[in-house]
Amino acid sequence: MDKLLVLFLLSLPSAAPKGSHSFWLLATYMRGQTPFPQFSYILMLDDVRVLYYNGDTRTFIRRGNTTDENHVFDSNVLLTISDYIGSFFRGKWEIATNSLNKTDVKGALVLQRLVLCEMKDNGKPGQMITRDAFEGFTTDELRYIDNNFTYQGTLNVTAQVLKIHLEVSMWRHKHLYLPTCLKTLKGYTETRKNQISRKVKPKIRLFQKDQSFGSQVSCLATGFYPRHISLSMLRDGQPVSDHEITGGDLLPNDDGTYQMRKILRISAAEQRKKHKYTCTATHLSLDNKLDISLEYDHGTPLKSMIISVLTALALVLILGAVAAVILYRKGDRQHLKKVWTQYFDGIKLQKPSEETSLNNVQ
Template identity: 40%
Template sequence: MMYLVLAVCILSASVFSQSGSHSLWVFATFLTGDISVQFPEFSAVVMLDDIVIGHYNADDRSFVPSTVQESVNITEQITISTVCKGIHEGMKTKAYYLIDYLNHTRGLHVQQRLVGCELLQNEPGQMMTLEAFNGESGFERRYDIQGDQQTHWKWPVIKSRAQLEYDAWLYAHFYRPLCINQLRKYLKKEKKRVMARVKPRVRVIQRTCSKTGKIQMTCLATGFYPRHINLTLLQDGQPVNEERVMGGELLPNADGTYQMRKSVELSAEEQRERRTYTCTVNHLSLDNKLDISIEPGLDPVIIFPSVLLLLCVFGVLAGFLMWRKKYKQPEQVTYTPTSATDQTTEQSQL
């Protein structure tokens, strides 16, 4: 649970929500004050996209991979352990300073740090650090693709100018290249898991409020992977006004897949207008977008654009067969076998 807030931050961060991008993150938490014996003072988890690679054991000051491997990469363990150790010491110093500055002398205090980098279409992208103390954001640093670095402080700066300049240089010329290099290694090692594709299960749910008579239509897409998805509600082919749409948050499932739902409420007057509403889903696992069209009070109709032509052909064929059955008179139908010596004539009513 301690990583839930950080996980939501990374999943909702717009910079890393693009399809075709991959990221490597360290989620770190430092606790001080009234700490339960169930939780360590410092903990950190390393994640490739949304796959847990391993965690940092603060007691042993070592990185522990999440899967048992035949051969352990000692250099990799030492590198990640050193980085996590530095994060631990930095967060500890800052936490005690903030407790004094904010006059938070009692209770449990939680400091969180999110630091990571990205590859966009296999090219180095941003590196970013976010920090929060007791649930409030206070520090942000971004190093973008062009090499520009932006730092925003909400808390007082506790370092000298020279120290800040050294930190900026270290961030750009040491931590970012190190992060990108490690990200490439993990992508190669975990390619099969990272490139997995699971199709979404989509359904439209209608609920009627007995008191107001309003209908709430909900489009639910669940069980998909990876997390990037485009779910849109349409009214007569046009996107529903965003102010009317409820939901839209990306949520994790227990099996490692994701879900998203969006809802819109229809008044009694809107129901009488007999408009058509469509739930449109685009996902990497789908060859074509998936449309589910529905009129309030009726069952949904699922339409794949790739089969529209086939539906038209079958519709014409079905119409022709119905006409033929209605107007054609009974006739003798001769079945011609493959063998000339084996012929059978059968009378059938068409």
């Protein structure tokens, strides 16, 4: 389930600009037969998971750190916020199931809430976003930026119900959610600074693979942290347009780093033009831009040539050995001597002396 949460977050646009930090809450409310708590959430500093909440037991579980972090947040305040979110889910459940005609569906159904707050690199608050979803589809979103609220929603509710909901929600965002989020964010940036400030250089590969339509050039960057990276492809030194490239999704690795792949399809006609392709990467861990080049070779690949030569040489050795055995059995030693001499001269090896190659043959 943790991987699903990370993938959900990665599917969102990057909220925090470089140099700032963000704090995330992803809450899940499920009804039906599942092995998970009905209500739970996970807290993340940037992309580092720091805390898990089990709504069934009302307990907090630290993630990724063994040191005491109880001073980072007020557990009573966080429990109050947890109760608010749980109550919201129970009320929203009826609205969502009726609005989206899900009342008669059997099995597990899922409501989710994503909350994000930012702290800019100068220590001042950035935007706060609260986004709700039902069965993977966004139902409404509330943004709080510079003391201004904006709302978008798709649920079918009356204007009066929506007005009351927004008034309560905006008051809680302004006086409870945002102050708590920023205070907790500042605390975790101190206790987890080694995790969030680490820099791991990307490993870049540029490789080509033949396809039925021509060929495919892939640029792969993997093993990098933090997750912000600029990856582009050049053709003869000029940027390849975005509509020609597929891929580009940011994906997590098992070790906490990230990977990204971009792919360019090349037709047979384009392939004959012998362009030079380059993959270029810019990342916080790199002092300078990293360029990896690939020049397409339309001749016989070197590896194939080596294999062909080795195969032919092996065949010559086998045929020579078979001929030697046949001649020896016939007792034609003089002819055998001639064959061996021609054989060794043919593969440019030193000709064996008669004493060592023939006289010892009995």
